[in-house]
Amino acid sequence: MNAHANVLGFHEPGDGWLFRLPVGIKYLLMLAMVVPPLAAVQWSVTLACLVATLTFLLTSGIHLGRALRLGWMMWSILLTLALFHLATLAPVSAFVRPGNLLVAVLAARMLTLTTPTPELMDALVWVLRPLRPLGVNADQVALAVALMIRSIPYLLGTVDDARMAARARGLERNPALLLTPVILGAVAYAERSGEALVARGIGERPLAD
Amino acid sequence: MIHLDGVSVVVPASRRGDADRTLLADVTLTLTEHRIGIIGANGSGKSTLLRLLNGLRLPTAGTVTSGGFDTASQGRQVRTHVGFIFTDPLAQLVMSTPIEDVELSLRSRIKGRENRTREALRLLEERGLGKLAHQSIHDLSGGERQLVALTSVLAVEPKIIVADEPTTLLDLRNRLALRDTFARLPQQLIFSTHDMDVASDATRVLVVDGGRIVADGDPAAAIRFYERSMAMTP
Numbered sequence: 247m248n249a250h251a252n253v254l255g256f257h258e259p260g261d262g263w264l265f266r267l268p269v270g271i272k273y274l275l276m277l278a279m280v281v282p283p284l285a286a287v288q289w290s291v292t293l294a295c296l297v298a299t300l301t302f303l304l305t306s307g308i309h310l311g312r313a314l315r316l317g318w319m320m321w322s323i324l325l326t327l328a329l330f331h332l333a334t335l336a337p338v339s340a341f342v343r344p345g346n347l348l349v350a351v352l353a354a355r356m357l358t359l360t361t362p363t364p365e366l367m368d369a370l371v372w373v374l375r376p377l378r379p380l381g382v383n384a385d386q387v388a389l390a391v392a393l394m395i396r397s398i399p400y401l402l403g404t405v406d407d408a409r410m411a412a413r414a415r416g417l418e419r420n421p422a423l424l425l426t427p428v429i430l431g432a433v434a435y436a437e438r439s440g441e442a443l444v445a446r447g448i449g450e451r452p453l454a455d
Numbered sequence: 456m457i458h459l460d461g462v463s464v465v466v467p468a469s470r471r472g473d474a475d476r477t478l479l480a481d482v483t484l485t486l487t488e489h490r491i492g493i494i495g496a497n498g499s500g501k502s503t504l505l506r507l508l509n510g511l512r513l514p515t516a517g518t519v520t521s522g523g524f525d526t527a528s529q530g531r532q533v534r535t536h537v538g539f540i541f542t543d544p545l546a547q548l549v550m551s552t553p554i555e556d557v558e559l560s561l562r563s564r565i566k567g568r569e570n571r572t573r574e575a576l577r578l579l580e581e582r583g584l585g586k587l588a589h590q591s592i593h594d595l596s597g598g599e600r601q602l603v604a605l606t607s608v609l610a611v612e613p614k615i616i617v618a619d620e621p622t623t624l625l626d627l628r629n630r631l632a633l634r635d636t637f638a639r640l641p642q643q644l645i646f647s648t649h650d651m652d653v654a655s656d657a658t659r660v661l662v663v664d665g666g667r668i669v670a671d672g673d674p675a676a677a678i679r680f681y682e683r684s685m686a687m688t689p
Contacts, residue, residue: 363551395551399591
């Protein structure tokens, strides 16, 4: 399991300005970085937002290595996207498509690296609470997001494990042998997580005060 | 105190035409001892029995009451009263770091995020886990994870702890450490185990076989009964 390299990272206390920023402003900052490049689809906007996001992270005391430690899977997706667009003779797309994805991931990391998950959850609950008349259970959405953040490193780890197991038997080229244990593992993990939530009585009572 | 009255758990067969499977058959028990161990072969019904105690599983016949609450109709009160420790602590930890996980447990009891963070850190430090508070749960050792899981469960202040093979995934050092921690808990503790040394920590040991309690009483006698029965059946 390679938990050090995962897409969203996890919070460690720090004293940079992003750490001190109210969580609501951080959410807005994230959207301000992610939405414009998706809407504009221009290399200049993508580049500007990429540079801005990295600057925000670096000036908050998160060094480049930690900011870009996304795991081999994320980087290979970005590379594949770029190569695909190069192969179809679309050099601008080769930068903009993976660039926008990278901006989105890094902007999300501005939140997850600098904010404890409970604080992210409370902010989500606060934003979603007005939607209660529409049948949105804010607590459950916030809990689901927290579970997602916690489960991603585990699920990526099972892909690594399955690759290793396949390689041990000299079968690494067969995608079915890679996917089957990953999917079965994910379902079993979900089942155990659900059982743990019930056992701890989480979801039975409201999350926020 | 936990009371089981004529409890059976029967599940439908996995193939059509087969007989229904009986996981537990007509078990009546009153569990009052401070330390109760449950032993038995794989598939004997140990886990089913433990899961009944906090309402994770409901009986198909009979009733289970934990601390005066019926597990079927008052599940929420039962789960505050009875904490559950799983074999695999990674599945039990719901948040990304130990401090966040303990904070989640504290939400029902402590108002205000700062207060919760402070209390969560204090509880972790009490178990010698203060330095790990902000690490990823995926980076902890098995023993550390099990202690974090225990801290999270204890944070709800349950009166009874139920633990399903809590030492199975641990190495010798962590197993000894967890036994030591368990020994000092003021709560009533009911646990299953395959480790006869751990079982002998109990004041009462139940032996489960084929969904029935086949021996019940003094640890030494119950363990001897279990070891003899396992040796006879190939």
